[in-house]
Amino acid sequence: MVAWARRRYRTSSGGHVQHEQHIQDLVEAARAPAEAAVIKVATHKKIQTPRQQGNDYADRAAKALTEQILEGPGEVVSAIAAPEPDPDSMGRLQATAGEEEKEEWKREGAKHDPDEIWRKDLEKSA
Known part of the structure; x- marks a missing residue:
């Protein structure tokens, strides 16, 4: 996403x-x-690990829920608005990222700011 x-x-x-x-x-x-929370799990693979099983379950649940809330093709009954995260929450979330993901952030120009938050620029978090 x-x-x-x-x-x-x-x-x-x-x-x-x-x-x-x-x-x-x-x-x-x-x-x-x-x-x-969103956890990235590799797709197009056999379902073998607990994380892949959870991802498959979440996919099936999301599809079932979508069928319930759609009134017609592309029409959604409701949407979720979320507040901006505070720096402490963002730092804790980013700390859970693996080295491969952090390397991708670096390749895309993200840097650690003084608050230890990965940022691509002054306004957006990586």
């Missing part, structure tokens, strides 16, 4: 992603660790 935000919600072919506003809402919600 965050990769889509970096690409301004464009697909690899240059078109807009489906349900762009909903994805934007999820990205904002993911920035509020006290309210929600």
Whole structure:
């Protein structure tokens, strides 16, 4: 999801992603660790680990819920608005990232600020 935000919600072919506003809402919600957590799990693999099993379960639950809340194609009944996270929460969340993810942040220009928060610029967190 965050990769889509970096690409301004464009697909690899240059078109807009489906349900762009909903994805934007999820990205904002993911920035509020006290309210929600997002764990990146590799896709297109056999389901073997507990994390992959949890991801598969979450995917199936999300699809079932989507079917319940959609009134028609692309029409959502409600959306979640999330507050901006405080620096302490952001620091704790970023501390859980693996070295591979932190290396990706560095490649994309993120740096540690004086508060030990990874930031890409003065306003946005990595």
